[in-house]
Amino acid sequence: MGCVPTPHFDSAFRQQLETLFRWRRDVRRFRPDPVSPATLDALFAIATSAPSVGLSQPWRFVTVADAARRAAIRANFAGCNADALAQTGHRAAAYAALKLAGLDEAPVHFAVFADPAPEQGHGLGRLTMPETTAYSAVMAVHTLWLAARAIGLGLGWVSILDPRTLAGTLDVPAAWRFVGYFCLGTPAEPADAPELERAGWEQRRDTIVLRR
Amino acid sequence: MGCVPTPHFDSAFRQQLETLFRWRRDVRRFRPDPVSPATLDALFAIATSAPSVGLSQPWRFVTVADAARRAAIRANFAGCNADALAQTGHRAAAYAALKLAGLDEAPVHFAVFADPAPEQGHGLGRLTMPETTAYSAVMAVHTLWLAARAIGLGLGWVSILDPRTLAGTLDVPAAWRFVGYFCLGTPAEPADAPELERAGWEQRRDTIVLRR
Numbered sequence: 001m002g003c004v005p006t007p008h009f010d011s012a013f014r015q016q017l018e019t020l021f022r023w024r025r026d027v028r029r030f031r032p033d034p035v036s037p038a039t040l041d042a043l044f045a046i047a048t049s050a051p052s053v054g055l056s057q058p059w060r061f062v063t064v065a066d067a068a069r070r071a072a073i074r075a076n077f078a079g080c081n082a083d084a085l086a087q088t089g090h091r092a093a094a095y096a097a098l099k100l101a102g103l104d105e106a107p108v109h110f111a112v113f114a115d116p117a118p119e120q121g122h123g124l125g126r127l128t129m130p131e132t133t134a135y136s137a138v139m140a141v142h143t144l145w146l147a148a149r150a151i152g153l154g155l156g157w158v159s160i161l162d163p164r165t166l167a168g169t170l171d172v173p174a175a176w177r178f179v180g181y182f183c184l185g186t187p188a189e190p191a192d193a194p195e196l197e198r199a200g201w202e203q204r205r206d207t208i209v210l211r212r
Numbered sequence: 213m214g215c216v217p218t219p220h221f222d223s224a225f226r227q228q229l230e231t232l233f234r235w236r237r238d239v240r241r242f243r244p245d246p247v248s249p250a251t252l253d254a255l256f257a258i259a260t261s262a263p264s265v266g267l268s269q270p271w272r273f274v275t276v277a278d279a280a281r282r283a284a285i286r287a288n289f290a291g292c293n294a295d296a297l298a299q300t301g302h303r304a305a306a307y308a309a310l311k312l313a314g315l316d317e318a319p320v321h322f323a324v325f326a327d328p329a330p331e332q333g334h335g336l337g338r339l340t341m342p343e344t345t346a347y348s349a350v351m352a353v354h355t356l357w358l359a360a361r362a363i364g365l366g367l368g369w370v371s372i373l374d375p376r377t378l379a380g381t382l383d384v385p386a387a388w389r390f391v392g393y394f395c396l397g398t399p400a401e402p403a404d405a406p407e408l409e410r411a412g413w414e415q416r417r418d419t420i421v422l423r424r
Contacts (some may be wrong), residue, residue, distance in 0.1 A: 006402040009362040013228050017362055019219050019353055020229070020273040023263040027388070045238040046421045054307070055406055055414040062422045069424055079338050079373040083237055095266070095336045121414055124275045124307045125389055126291050130369045134343070135350045135391070140419070141265070143233055150221040150229055159265060159341045159384060170424050179347070194267055207256045209273045209353070212281055212382050 009058025009059035020101040024066050024146055027154030028098040028195060032108065035153065038107060040184075043044035043144050043153075050143040052136035059179075063108040072169045073161070074103050078196055082159045098195060105155035106183030111166065112137050134145035137179045155164040236358055239366030240310040240407060242317040242363040242397035247365065252320060252396075255356050255365075262355040266347035269332025271349035271391075274382050284381045285373070286315050286391065292372045303413055310407060314368040318395030323378065324349050325388035349391045366399035 011018075027106040044061055052058060064070055102110075114137040116130060119121075126132045145155045163178035196202045221229075256273055276282055293308040297329060315321070326349040328342060329335075338344045357367045375390035408414045 007228075007231050008364075009232065011229065013225065014359075014362045016219075016221065016225050017229070017232070018258060020221065021359075022260060023219055024261070026263060026265065042310075042311045043415045044421055046230060046233060048416055048419050049230075049236070049356070051369065053236060055408040057417060057419070060420050060422070062424055066424055075355065078219070081340065090393075091334055092336060120417065122303055124304060124408070124413075125371050127295065127372060128374055129390075129392075131346070132344070133394075134372045136258065138350045142354050145263070147226075147229065150226045152220075155389050157263065158345050159337050160214070160339060162340055162387065170406075170422075172422065177343070178341075179340075195331075196267040196336070201336075204260055204267065205269060205332065207271065207273055208259050209256055209275065210382075210384065212274055212276050212278055 009032040012200060020146055020150060023195060024149045025154060025187070027156045027183070027187045028102040029188035030102065030154065030183065031188050032105065033040045033186045035108045035185060038090060039151070041141060046147040047140040047144040050136065050140040052121070052139070053126045053132040054121035054124030056126075056133065056136065058115045058118040058133040060113040060115055060176055062111045062113065062172060064170065069169055070109060072167070073109070073166065074100070076161050076162055076165050076169065077158065078108055079102060080162055085178065089143070089178065096160065099158055099160065101158070102183040103158065106185045108118065108154065108184040109171055109182070110184070111181045112179045116175055116177055134177055134179055141180060141182065148184060152186065153171055153184060156183040214246060218369055222397055227289075232358060232361060235405060236361045237366060239368045239395070239399045240314040241287070241318065241400035242314065242366065242395065243400050244319060244400045247320045247397060250364070255359055258357055258359040259341065259352040259356040262348065262352040264351070265334070265338045265344035265370040266333035266336030268330045268338075268345065268348065270327045270330040270345040272325040272327055272388055273383070274323045274325065274384060274413055276323060276382065281381055282321060285378065286312070287319070288313060288377050288381065289370065306411065308372065311368070311372065314395040315370065317400070318368065318397045320396040321394070322390045322396070323382055323393045326391055328387055328389055346389055351390060353394065355381050360396060364398065365396060368395040371394065
């Protein structure tokens, strides 16, 4: 410790990093090609380098291979989505169709939860903001997302699910907080712009910055 | 659109990316060297490439340069931390001391909030999980964090703050949800292991993965 020189990242790397950020996509159409267990394990290992509050690593990954559980999750999505449609109309219908495609086609599914009271980390840093355990899990997902894209795999985030029903389907500890459900696989098509941009629904804008 | 070739990321890049993930640190000791406004703007611009629910980009950055506001935030931290100490003991005291150093020394401070009901994105994807707007803001922070590290800057996340008091100090819309407060600058020392590991408090462990 302390004797390893700080790495330098040159401009070529930084440019590629920006490209990676820009090309990381929320992928909804997958080829059926399997993802090897070794690749998946490597991605879960890379996720451990994400930041976490008090080094508590509160993220919990749950891979879902069982067909009955996948069907239950698809039904959960369809039910929640019917409610969403009633409220937000035709854009939501097309959005849901995209996400459903991902659930049907992606070779790998996994859910991510946050343990709200992990023993690891001794509770440091999360007293006033217990949601920092969920935030840590989100950064583990984002780390995995970027690493996956760098090896040509795409990830899609499904958030239209009832968390309580999902926890039951996956038989996880009741205290765990659901963060998201993810589809992983080889993208069916190159995507140089987000689906929502390509569909003309929304476009990326400048960051809003206030000065105080 | 559709005619840009998908970029390929070679193994040299992927190795450097892993190094970046591993060397991204929660930095608490900074040199006083200023960060130029252009550099800061570039980092905010890179943050726009983060994932966001329904492409809503709900993150709101608030830079804090005013000395009186910084003093109020320091007092907010000290107050919350006194409560934390009463509950978690000597480890928390030393942890807080590290964070205070960051607040005193870092040339750039900014807070990040999430707009819980952004007009952008048409509400897609967040009906069952409104917290996805905060999760999007977390990924914008993580994107900026990695990009900063790639140009030799360090970021420290301060979460021991009372969100309501902070929102008042910064005079932001009442509906915005506080995500985190950040110190940015040149790290005072190279850090090849997290402070908590070096202090012997906690160490990184394998990701917990359940199979269903």
